[in-house]
Amino acid sequence: MNMTLSRIVLVLVMGMAVWGMVTWSGTARAAESVPQKGQPVYEKYCLLCHGPEGRGDGPQGQLMKPPAANFKSPQSKNKSDAELLKIIREGHPNSAMTKWAGILSEEDMKQVLSYIRQLAGGPDKGL
Ligand code: HEC
Known part of the structure:
Protein backbone atom coordinates (compact mmCIF):
# COMPACT_ATOMS: atom_id res chain seq x y z
CA MET A 1 0.00 0.00 0.00
CA ASN A 2 2.68 2.44 1.06
CA MET A 3 4.91 1.27 -1.80
CA THR A 4 2.14 1.83 -4.35
CA LEU A 5 1.42 5.27 -2.99
CA SER A 6 5.05 6.36 -3.09
CA ARG A 7 5.33 5.02 -6.64
CA ILE A 8 2.33 7.08 -7.68
CA VAL A 9 3.82 10.15 -6.04
CA LEU A 10 7.15 9.51 -7.79
CA VAL A 11 5.48 9.18 -11.19
CA LEU A 12 3.52 12.37 -10.57
CA VAL A 13 6.61 14.32 -9.55
CA MET A 14 8.58 13.09 -12.57
CA GLY A 15 5.68 13.88 -14.84
CA MET A 16 5.54 17.43 -13.56
CA ALA A 17 9.29 17.84 -13.94
CA VAL A 18 9.15 16.72 -17.57
CA TRP A 19 6.13 18.92 -18.26
CA GLY A 20 7.93 21.86 -16.66
CA MET A 21 11.03 21.35 -18.81
CA VAL A 22 8.98 21.06 -21.99
CA THR A 23 7.00 24.24 -21.36
CA TRP A 24 10.09 26.11 -20.17
CA SER A 25 12.13 25.27 -23.28
CA GLY A 26 9.08 26.09 -25.40
CA THR A 27 8.79 29.61 -24.01
CA ALA A 28 12.57 30.15 -24.18
CA ARG A 29 12.52 29.25 -27.87
CA ALA A 30 9.50 31.48 -28.55
CA ALA A 31 11.21 34.44 -26.87
CA GLU A 32 14.37 33.97 -28.95
CA SER A 33 12.56 33.62 -32.23
CA VAL A 34 10.63 36.90 -32.04
CA PRO A 35 13.40 39.37 -32.98
CA GLN A 36 14.81 36.91 -35.52
C1 HEC B 1 18.80 54.25 -48.96
C2 HEC B 1 19.39 54.08 -47.66
C3 HEC B 1 18.51 53.59 -46.51
C4 HEC B 1 17.77 52.44 -46.46
C5 HEC B 1 17.61 51.37 -47.52
C6 HEC B 1 17.18 52.41 -45.13
N1 HEC B 1 17.55 53.51 -44.43
FE1 HEC B 1 16.99 53.93 -42.51
N2 HEC B 1 18.01 55.71 -42.62
C7 HEC B 1 18.74 56.13 -43.70
C8 HEC B 1 19.30 57.43 -43.41
C9 HEC B 1 20.19 58.25 -44.34
C10 HEC B 1 18.87 57.77 -42.10
C11 HEC B 1 19.24 59.02 -41.30
C12 HEC B 1 18.24 60.10 -41.51
C13 HEC B 1 18.67 61.35 -40.78
O1 HEC B 1 19.60 61.32 -39.97
O2 HEC B 1 18.07 62.38 -41.06
C14 HEC B 1 18.05 56.66 -41.64
C15 HEC B 1 17.43 56.60 -40.41
C16 HEC B 1 16.73 55.52 -39.93
C17 HEC B 1 16.14 55.44 -38.62
C18 HEC B 1 16.13 56.52 -37.58
C19 HEC B 1 17.27 56.38 -36.63
C20 HEC B 1 17.35 57.52 -35.68
O3 HEC B 1 18.04 57.38 -34.68
O4 HEC B 1 16.74 58.57 -35.91
C21 HEC B 1 15.57 54.20 -38.52
C22 HEC B 1 14.85 53.62 -37.31
C23 HEC B 1 15.80 53.52 -39.76
N3 HEC B 1 16.52 54.34 -40.60
C24 HEC B 1 15.38 52.25 -40.02
C25 HEC B 1 15.46 51.66 -41.28
C26 HEC B 1 14.86 50.40 -41.60
C27 HEC B 1 14.10 49.52 -40.62
C28 HEC B 1 15.12 50.16 -42.89
C29 HEC B 1 14.70 48.95 -43.73
C30 HEC B 1 13.29 48.65 -43.74
C31 HEC B 1 15.90 51.26 -43.40
N4 HEC B 1 16.08 52.17 -42.38
C32 HEC B 1 16.37 51.38 -44.68
C33 HEC B 1 18.95 55.45 -44.88
C34 HEC B 1 18.37 54.26 -45.24
Whole structure:
Protein backbone atom coordinates (compact mmCIF):
# COMPACT_ATOMS: atom_id res chain seq x y z
CA MET A 1 0.00 0.00 0.00
CA ASN A 2 2.68 2.44 1.06
CA MET A 3 4.91 1.27 -1.80
CA THR A 4 2.14 1.83 -4.35
CA LEU A 5 1.42 5.27 -2.99
CA SER A 6 5.05 6.36 -3.09
CA ARG A 7 5.33 5.02 -6.64
CA ILE A 8 2.33 7.08 -7.68
CA VAL A 9 3.82 10.15 -6.04
CA LEU A 10 7.15 9.51 -7.79
CA VAL A 11 5.48 9.18 -11.19
CA LEU A 12 3.52 12.37 -10.57
CA VAL A 13 6.61 14.32 -9.55
CA MET A 14 8.58 13.09 -12.57
CA GLY A 15 5.68 13.88 -14.84
CA MET A 16 5.54 17.43 -13.56
CA ALA A 17 9.29 17.84 -13.94
CA VAL A 18 9.15 16.72 -17.57
CA TRP A 19 6.13 18.92 -18.26
CA GLY A 20 7.93 21.86 -16.66
CA MET A 21 11.03 21.35 -18.81
CA VAL A 22 8.98 21.06 -21.99
CA THR A 23 7.00 24.24 -21.36
CA TRP A 24 10.09 26.11 -20.17
CA SER A 25 12.13 25.27 -23.28
CA GLY A 26 9.08 26.09 -25.40
CA THR A 27 8.79 29.61 -24.01
CA ALA A 28 12.57 30.15 -24.18
CA ARG A 29 12.52 29.25 -27.87
CA ALA A 30 9.50 31.48 -28.55
CA ALA A 31 11.21 34.44 -26.87
CA GLU A 32 14.37 33.97 -28.95
CA SER A 33 12.56 33.62 -32.23
CA VAL A 34 10.63 36.90 -32.04
CA PRO A 35 13.40 39.37 -32.98
CA GLN A 36 14.81 36.91 -35.52
CA LYS A 37 11.75 37.35 -37.71
CA GLY A 38 12.96 40.86 -38.46
CA GLN A 39 16.36 39.65 -39.67
CA PRO A 40 15.39 38.60 -43.23
CA VAL A 41 13.43 41.85 -43.62
CA TYR A 42 16.44 43.87 -42.40
CA GLU A 43 18.88 42.04 -44.68
CA LYS A 44 16.67 42.55 -47.70
CA TYR A 45 15.65 46.20 -47.24
CA CYS A 46 17.86 47.95 -44.69
CA LEU A 47 21.33 46.38 -44.62
CA LEU A 48 22.50 48.14 -47.77
CA CYS A 49 22.46 51.45 -45.93
CA HIS A 50 22.44 50.61 -42.24
CA GLY A 51 25.09 47.86 -42.44
CA PRO A 52 25.24 44.27 -41.16
CA GLU A 53 25.55 45.38 -37.54
CA GLY A 54 23.37 48.48 -37.78
CA ARG A 55 26.30 50.94 -37.60
CA GLY A 56 25.18 52.84 -40.68
CA ASP A 57 28.17 51.43 -42.55
CA GLY A 58 26.39 49.46 -45.27
CA PRO A 59 27.86 49.73 -48.81
CA GLN A 60 25.63 52.76 -49.49
CA GLY A 61 25.29 54.05 -45.95
CA GLN A 62 28.18 56.54 -45.99
CA LEU A 63 27.62 57.78 -49.52
CA MET A 64 24.63 59.94 -48.65
CA LYS A 65 24.04 63.07 -46.68
CA PRO A 66 23.10 62.68 -43.91
CA PRO A 67 24.68 59.22 -43.66
CA ALA A 68 22.53 56.26 -42.64
CA ALA A 69 21.76 56.19 -38.93
CA ASN A 70 23.98 54.17 -36.60
CA PHE A 71 21.59 52.24 -34.38
CA LYS A 72 24.32 51.77 -31.77
CA SER A 73 24.72 55.53 -31.34
CA PRO A 74 23.22 57.26 -28.29
CA GLN A 75 21.00 59.34 -30.61
CA SER A 76 19.26 56.20 -31.83
CA LYS A 77 19.32 54.30 -28.58
CA ASN A 78 17.75 57.24 -26.75
CA LYS A 79 14.77 57.27 -29.06
CA SER A 80 11.66 55.38 -28.04
CA ASP A 81 10.23 52.49 -30.04
CA ALA A 82 7.36 54.78 -31.08
CA GLU A 83 9.78 57.42 -32.44
CA LEU A 84 11.82 54.91 -34.42
CA LEU A 85 8.72 53.15 -35.70
CA LYS A 86 7.37 56.48 -36.95
CA ILE A 87 10.59 57.06 -38.93
CA ILE A 88 10.42 53.55 -40.37
CA ARG A 89 6.76 54.05 -41.31
CA GLU A 90 6.95 57.58 -42.66
CA GLY A 91 10.61 58.03 -43.56
CA HIS A 92 12.79 60.94 -42.52
CA PRO A 93 12.50 64.30 -44.35
CA ASN A 94 15.48 65.43 -46.47
CA SER A 95 17.28 62.12 -46.18
CA ALA A 96 17.63 58.85 -48.02
CA MET A 97 15.45 57.18 -45.40
CA THR A 98 12.28 56.50 -47.34
CA LYS A 99 8.87 55.58 -46.04
CA TRP A 100 8.34 51.86 -45.61
CA ALA A 101 4.61 51.87 -44.92
CA GLY A 102 2.95 50.28 -47.93
CA ILE A 103 6.09 48.27 -48.75
CA LEU A 104 6.40 46.46 -45.42
CA SER A 105 3.47 45.26 -43.32
CA GLU A 106 2.92 46.76 -39.88
CA GLU A 107 4.05 43.44 -38.41
CA ASP A 108 7.29 43.44 -40.48
CA MET A 109 8.11 46.99 -39.37
CA LYS A 110 7.69 46.01 -35.71
CA GLN A 111 9.80 42.90 -36.21
CA VAL A 112 12.54 44.83 -37.98
CA LEU A 113 12.53 47.39 -35.15
CA SER A 114 13.06 44.67 -32.54
CA TYR A 115 15.87 43.30 -34.72
CA ILE A 116 17.49 46.76 -34.84
CA ARG A 117 17.22 46.97 -31.04
CA GLN A 118 18.80 43.55 -30.77
CA LEU A 119 21.72 44.68 -32.98
CA ALA A 120 22.12 47.83 -30.90
CA GLY A 121 22.01 45.91 -27.62
CA GLY A 122 18.63 47.33 -26.61
CA PRO A 123 17.30 50.85 -26.03
CA ASP A 124 18.97 53.12 -23.48
CA LYS A 125 15.75 54.80 -22.45
CA GLY A 126 14.52 53.80 -19.06
CA LEU A 127 17.59 51.71 -18.26
C1 HEC B 1 18.80 54.25 -48.96
C2 HEC B 1 19.39 54.08 -47.66
C3 HEC B 1 18.51 53.59 -46.51
C4 HEC B 1 17.77 52.44 -46.46
C5 HEC B 1 17.61 51.37 -47.52
C6 HEC B 1 17.18 52.41 -45.13
N1 HEC B 1 17.55 53.51 -44.43
FE1 HEC B 1 16.99 53.93 -42.51
N2 HEC B 1 18.01 55.71 -42.62
C7 HEC B 1 18.74 56.13 -43.70
C8 HEC B 1 19.30 57.43 -43.41
C9 HEC B 1 20.19 58.25 -44.34
C10 HEC B 1 18.87 57.77 -42.10
C11 HEC B 1 19.24 59.02 -41.30
C12 HEC B 1 18.24 60.10 -41.51
C13 HEC B 1 18.67 61.35 -40.78
O1 HEC B 1 19.60 61.32 -39.97
O2 HEC B 1 18.07 62.38 -41.06
C14 HEC B 1 18.05 56.66 -41.64
C15 HEC B 1 17.43 56.60 -40.41
C16 HEC B 1 16.73 55.52 -39.93
C17 HEC B 1 16.14 55.44 -38.62
C18 HEC B 1 16.13 56.52 -37.58
C19 HEC B 1 17.27 56.38 -36.63
C20 HEC B 1 17.35 57.52 -35.68
O3 HEC B 1 18.04 57.38 -34.68
O4 HEC B 1 16.74 58.57 -35.91
C21 HEC B 1 15.57 54.20 -38.52
C22 HEC B 1 14.85 53.62 -37.31
C23 HEC B 1 15.80 53.52 -39.76
N3 HEC B 1 16.52 54.34 -40.60
C24 HEC B 1 15.38 52.25 -40.02
C25 HEC B 1 15.46 51.66 -41.28
C26 HEC B 1 14.86 50.40 -41.60
C27 HEC B 1 14.10 49.52 -40.62
C28 HEC B 1 15.12 50.16 -42.89
C29 HEC B 1 14.70 48.95 -43.73
C30 HEC B 1 13.29 48.65 -43.74
C31 HEC B 1 15.90 51.26 -43.40
N4 HEC B 1 16.08 52.17 -42.38
C32 HEC B 1 16.37 51.38 -44.68
C33 HEC B 1 18.95 55.45 -44.88
C34 HEC B 1 18.37 54.26 -45.24
